Amino acid sequence: MSDFDQKLTQHISGLSKEKQPERDLWRGVELGIASAQDTPSSDDASSSTVTSRQWMAIAASVCVVTVLWFAAPFAFNADESRSDGYALIDAMSMQQQQQVNSLLASYQSTPALTQDWQEQLKELDDAADVIKAALKDDPDNSALIKMLHHVYQQQIALIERVHAPKWQQI
Known part of the structure:
Protein backbone atom coordinates (compact mmCIF):
# COMPACT_ATOMS: atom_id res chain seq x y z
CA MET A 1 0.00 0.00 0.00
CA SER A 2 1.34 3.43 -0.93
CA ASP A 3 1.79 6.37 1.42
CA PHE A 4 -1.20 8.12 -0.16
CA ASP A 5 -3.46 5.10 0.39
CA GLN A 6 -2.43 4.89 4.05
CA LYS A 7 -3.17 8.58 4.66
CA LEU A 8 -6.52 8.27 2.89
CA THR A 9 -7.45 5.28 5.02
CA GLN A 10 -6.50 7.18 8.22
CA HIS A 11 -8.61 10.19 7.24
CA ILE A 12 -11.58 7.99 6.36
CA SER A 13 -11.39 6.13 9.66
CA GLY A 14 -11.16 9.47 11.51
CA LEU A 15 -14.48 10.68 10.11
CA SER A 16 -17.58 10.23 12.24
CA LYS A 17 -20.01 7.55 11.17
CA GLU A 18 -23.10 9.76 11.46
CA LYS A 19 -23.84 12.95 9.58
CA GLN A 20 -25.08 15.71 11.88
CA PRO A 21 -27.38 18.43 10.53
CA GLU A 22 -25.88 21.88 10.30
CA ARG A 23 -28.92 23.54 11.93
CA ASP A 24 -31.82 22.63 14.20
CA LEU A 25 -34.44 20.82 12.12
CA TRP A 26 -37.08 20.69 14.83
CA ARG A 27 -37.77 24.40 14.40
CA GLY A 28 -38.96 23.77 10.80
CA VAL A 29 -41.13 20.86 11.89
CA GLU A 30 -42.61 23.01 14.67
CA LEU A 31 -43.48 25.80 12.23
CA GLY A 32 -45.11 23.33 9.83
CA PHE A 76 -71.34 -6.42 -30.19
CA ASN A 77 -72.47 -9.00 -32.66
CA ALA A 78 -69.72 -11.43 -33.65
CA ASP A 79 -70.87 -11.36 -37.27
CA GLU A 80 -70.14 -7.64 -37.51
CA SER A 81 -66.55 -8.12 -36.33
CA ARG A 82 -66.08 -10.96 -38.79
CA SER A 83 -67.42 -8.85 -41.63
CA ASP A 84 -64.97 -6.08 -40.71
CA GLY A 85 -62.05 -8.52 -40.78
CA TYR A 86 -63.34 -10.02 -44.01
CA ALA A 87 -63.43 -6.62 -45.76
CA LEU A 88 -59.80 -7.06 -46.87
CA ILE A 89 -60.65 -10.41 -48.46
CA ASP A 90 -63.66 -8.91 -50.27
CA ALA A 91 -61.54 -6.03 -51.58
CA MET A 92 -58.84 -8.45 -52.67
CA SER A 93 -61.40 -10.62 -54.49
CA MET A 94 -62.97 -7.65 -56.25
CA GLN A 95 -59.58 -6.39 -57.39
CA GLN A 96 -58.69 -9.85 -58.69
CA GLN A 97 -61.96 -10.16 -60.58
CA GLN A 98 -61.40 -6.75 -62.20
CA GLN A 99 -57.85 -7.70 -63.18
CA VAL A 100 -58.95 -11.03 -64.66
CA ASN A 101 -61.76 -9.34 -66.61
CA SER A 102 -59.40 -6.70 -68.00
CA LEU A 103 -56.84 -9.35 -69.00
CA LEU A 104 -59.49 -11.43 -70.73
CA ALA A 105 -60.77 -8.32 -72.55
CA SER A 106 -57.26 -7.40 -73.69
CA TYR A 107 -56.56 -10.95 -74.94
CA GLN A 108 -59.99 -11.38 -76.53
CA SER A 109 -58.64 -11.07 -80.07
CA THR A 110 -55.62 -13.27 -79.32
CA PRO A 111 -56.22 -17.01 -79.84
CA ALA A 112 -55.54 -19.29 -76.86
CA LEU A 113 -52.78 -21.88 -77.20
CA THR A 114 -54.73 -24.62 -75.39
CA GLN A 115 -58.39 -25.51 -75.21
CA ASP A 116 -58.65 -26.57 -71.57
CA TRP A 117 -57.37 -23.33 -70.01
CA GLN A 118 -60.88 -22.29 -68.95
CA GLU A 119 -61.26 -25.53 -67.00
CA GLN A 120 -57.98 -24.81 -65.23
CA LEU A 121 -59.18 -21.28 -64.48
CA LYS A 122 -62.40 -22.75 -63.06
CA GLU A 123 -60.38 -25.09 -60.81
CA LEU A 124 -58.40 -22.12 -59.51
CA ASP A 125 -61.69 -20.26 -58.91
CA ASP A 126 -62.97 -23.23 -56.91
CA ALA A 127 -59.76 -23.27 -54.85
CA ALA A 128 -60.14 -19.54 -54.17
CA ASP A 129 -63.76 -20.11 -53.06
CA VAL A 130 -62.67 -22.82 -50.61
CA ILE A 131 -59.97 -20.56 -49.16
CA LYS A 132 -62.44 -17.66 -48.88
CA ALA A 133 -64.90 -19.93 -47.04
CA ALA A 134 -62.16 -20.81 -44.56
CA LEU A 135 -61.29 -17.12 -44.21
CA LYS A 136 -64.88 -16.34 -43.20
CA ASP A 137 -64.25 -18.30 -40.02
CA ASP A 138 -60.77 -16.87 -39.45
CA PRO A 139 -60.32 -13.60 -41.41
CA ASP A 140 -57.00 -12.76 -39.77
CA ASN A 141 -55.25 -16.00 -40.75
CA SER A 142 -52.18 -14.81 -42.64
CA ALA A 143 -51.41 -18.25 -44.08
CA LEU A 144 -54.84 -18.45 -45.71
CA ILE A 145 -54.52 -14.90 -47.03
CA LYS A 146 -51.16 -15.81 -48.58
CA MET A 147 -52.69 -18.94 -50.12
CA LEU A 148 -55.52 -16.89 -51.64
CA HIS A 149 -53.02 -14.38 -53.00
CA HIS A 150 -51.00 -17.24 -54.53
CA VAL A 151 -54.11 -18.70 -56.21
CA TYR A 152 -54.92 -15.27 -57.62
CA GLN A 153 -51.38 -14.97 -58.98
CA GLN A 154 -51.73 -18.40 -60.60
CA GLN A 155 -54.94 -17.30 -62.32
CA ILE A 156 -53.26 -14.26 -63.83
CA ALA A 157 -50.20 -16.27 -64.83
CA LEU A 158 -52.43 -18.88 -66.51
CA ILE A 159 -54.25 -16.28 -68.59
CA GLU A 160 -51.01 -14.62 -69.63
CA ARG A 161 -49.29 -17.92 -70.49
CA VAL A 162 -52.20 -19.15 -72.58
CA HIS A 163 -52.55 -15.97 -74.57
CA ALA A 164 -49.02 -14.57 -74.65
CA PRO A 165 -46.37 -17.23 -74.10
CA LYS A 166 -42.82 -16.13 -73.35
CA TRP A 167 -41.44 -17.37 -76.65
CA GLN A 168 -43.72 -14.89 -78.49
CA GLN A 169 -42.54 -11.93 -76.41
CA ILE A 170 -39.51 -9.92 -77.50
Missing part, protein backbone atom coordinates in the same frame (compact mmCIF):
# COMPACT_ATOMS: atom_id res chain seq x y z
CA ILE A 33 -47.31 21.87 12.53
CA ALA A 34 -48.23 25.32 13.85
CA SER A 35 -49.25 26.59 10.40
CA ALA A 36 -51.44 23.51 9.87
CA GLN A 37 -53.17 24.13 13.21
CA ASP A 38 -53.72 27.85 12.51
CA THR A 39 -55.95 27.20 9.48
CA PRO A 40 -59.70 27.27 10.20
CA SER A 41 -61.30 23.90 10.81
CA SER A 42 -64.18 24.55 8.37
CA ASP A 43 -61.72 24.56 5.46
CA ASP A 44 -60.32 21.24 6.64
CA ALA A 45 -63.75 19.61 6.52
CA SER A 46 -64.60 20.91 3.03
CA SER A 47 -61.21 20.01 1.58
CA SER A 48 -61.41 16.48 2.97
CA THR A 49 -64.96 16.11 1.59
CA VAL A 50 -63.81 17.18 -1.86
CA THR A 51 -60.91 14.78 -1.66
CA SER A 52 -63.14 11.88 -0.68
CA ARG A 53 -65.58 12.81 -3.45
CA GLN A 54 -62.73 12.82 -5.91
CA TRP A 55 -61.65 9.38 -4.78
CA MET A 56 -65.21 8.13 -5.08
CA ALA A 57 -65.47 9.57 -8.60
CA ILE A 58 -62.19 7.92 -9.61
CA ALA A 59 -63.30 4.59 -8.16
CA ALA A 60 -66.65 4.81 -9.95
CA SER A 61 -64.92 5.64 -13.24
CA VAL A 62 -62.60 2.67 -12.88
CA CYS A 63 -65.58 0.40 -12.16
CA VAL A 64 -67.48 1.64 -15.23
CA VAL A 65 -64.46 1.22 -17.49
CA THR A 66 -63.83 -2.29 -16.13
CA VAL A 67 -67.44 -3.35 -16.69
CA LEU A 68 -67.41 -1.94 -20.22
CA TRP A 69 -64.08 -3.62 -20.94
CA PHE A 70 -65.42 -7.05 -20.04
CA ALA A 71 -68.93 -6.53 -21.45
CA ALA A 72 -67.92 -5.02 -24.80
CA PRO A 73 -67.16 -8.30 -26.61
CA PHE A 74 -70.59 -9.63 -25.68
CA ALA A 75 -72.40 -6.41 -26.55
